[in-house]
Every structure is written in structure tokens, then in C-alpha cells.
Amino acid sequence: MATLTLTRLWINLLADGSAISAYSSDRSRSYTVPTDVRTYAGGRQRAVTAEGAKRQFEFTLTPVIAATVTQLEAWAGQTVQVRDHRGQRFYGVYATVGVGELRDGTYTASISLQGVTVEQE
Template identity: 55%
Template structure:
């Protein structure tokens, strides 16, 4: 019996389907809703919240090529679908690409890989035809 181990993050453009995948670390999620507590007559306090939720998904892609860094830079502001190894998915856009050179042992290929940090801002997207 074969065993399939999923250990990557996939990023697909929604308009073209073009894809990038890489191993990942530092996956974080945050969800917010606008609201406040209002004081009414007699000192009663009630929560008032607006519809909708703001979400972000942060991830660091590991060991990607310079060509992939360039591709991600081209995709800034474009709607993408991100899936992780757990089957979770987020639709959104990112506006910042932060490549960094990971600490690696010296060698002939050490200078060709980058770690890239992205923060996806979730958006509402219709699924289906």
C-alpha cells in the first residue's frame, strides 16, 4: 500500500490557474470582526457588530527559486487560492513578498534558494460555475 504525505502549500491564481508550491513554516491565521460595546439607557451595555469577517493567513514558503520569487512578485494584488497540507483553503490577495536567504551550509547550490514570507488578506470569492 502506498502512503501519500502532503507537506506543501499550493498557491494558484484564480484567473489563470497557474500554480506555485513549496514547503512551508510559520503558518498563522487571524480573524477579526468590527464591533463595539454601546451603553444604553439605564447603563445596559450591548455588543453591536457589523456583518463580515476580516481574515489573514501568513506563511513562509521554504526553499523557492529566484524565478518563483519573481513570479510571486508578479502576482501581488491578484486573487489567489492557497491550500495547505491539512486541506484548508483561503482565497485572497497578498501585497507584500518578503524573500530572505535562509542560513544553509555552504555549497554549490546554497545561494539559489530563498524563503519567502507572505501574508494573504482573505476575500470573498464565488465557488462554482
């Protein structure tokens, strides 16, 4: 029986399947339900919520080369699939690539992936 050991974070562009992989130093997530508090007559306040939830995942890739940073920047705004070292799969879109420079000439790149719903075939 074959065993697969995942040691890296993989990002695939859904449009054409091209991939980026790198070690990931961390991952955090947040879960938000769209909620608004409205004030009505007599000063009463009521919560108004919308159906659905916003899921956001933060990934940091390190160390990466300049070409990887450029590729991540080119993919901003497009739907990607991310697989972490646990084999978990996330679909989403990111708008920003945070870049930090390391002493050896490589970089850290961080993305904030906003989850989207993807139809599975």
C-alpha cells in the same frame, strides 16, 4: 483506494490556474471584526461593529528559488487559492512578499493573505 499525501503548500492564481508549490515552515491566522468605539454625550462610550470579519493568514515558503519569488511578486494584488499540507483551502489577496536570503542561494518568501469570498461554481 488511492491516498494523496500533501507535503507542500500550493498557491494557484485564479485568473489562469498557474501554480507555485513549496515547503511551508509555518502558518498563523488572525480573525478581526471591524469595531469602533465612539464617545457620545455625557462621555458614554459605545462599541459600533460592522457585519462581516477580516481573516488574515500568514504563510512562509522555504526554500524557494529567485524565479518563485519573482512570480509571487507578480501575483501580488490578484486573487489566489492556497492549499496547505492539511488540504485546507484559502482564497485571498496578498499585497506584500517578504523575502529572506538563505546561505545556499535560495530564499524564504512570506505572504500575508487577506481572505476574500469566492463564489464556487
